[in-house]
Amino acid sequence: MHSPYPNQVIAFAGAHRIASGQLALVALKAKELLDRNDAATVLIFDDITSAQVEVDFRGSAEQVLQRLSSNEIHAAQTAKTVNSEELPRGPGRPKLGVIGREVTLLPRHWDWLNQQPGGASVALRKLVEDAKRQGEERDQIRRAQEYAYRFMSAMAGDLINFEEATRAFFAGDQERFAELSEPWQIDIRDHARRLAARAFAVEA
Template structure:
């Protein structure tokens, strides 16, 4: 069970990083910047996915926090009272969803110990472990690209940097970002720490 408030976020005002922490902290700092300059370009990023968080900054800082609390209060997942009557044994974390396979696949699954559901869960677990490193690198690249697209899309060398990112060329990527604002570069490098197979040796390592 994940509580939304335990996640961390980073806020930028233009090219300057103004906050890093839980969403409430980032929101308060962003609100302070907007109160000082209503035309400031403020963005708050999820530190894992780099999705931009959309907040309502009208009113006082207390108003912003109140709306944020109301918005996130229902984000914790709960099990409905009638969940035990639904397929998939949701109380154990197992959820029923449609899977489309060819007849020969169903025939093979039916012959496995425990039946199709157990066999599919085992296959998924094996695949997730085998591809863990690859998945981590892909997710890191996607997150870094999402961040850079939102905040550095107009900077010189952005297109070249994007190509280098997905071509597994950390040195070329670092070269393209060399003249970018320091806070943008630092946050991008943090996101990129898991983007390449040998992150510790890459030019984008911290």
């Protein structure tokens, strides 16, 4: 079965995980539960970013899947429209992927850049690449922390030790985080730990 959503997802009904995998399959599982119990509260999360994924469960299972497919078509059309819009041509070498943009610097900065091998453009590109490499690990930690906290605040915000656990998490104390999250409902706890482990792994 084709899923319109690019990432895997995970669904919870209250504190219990009910399904994970492709969105279409998870939506069907959630639909079955809601048909049995329309008072149930189902939340679906992107398995990587923890962003909540909205699904319209009205009507039959077939209608739910049709709407998912329609959303995919709309997203693809939107992406095609955006990608087809060309930027105004300016200085640079577009065939090589080089785009000319204005950069405002102080005279002493331009003097230093112009003295570098290859000139200002080459020096600027090297500086950007070096900064990207140096900041990559920091950015990976930040993103992993953001994704884990997004889920924890949505599902564990009212649970015991939440504030202390999140402080331990952001401090990089994996052992303390595991200890403080131990009383949480098992499905919430296990998924929160799995997400948190990504941040701890980058820091190690």
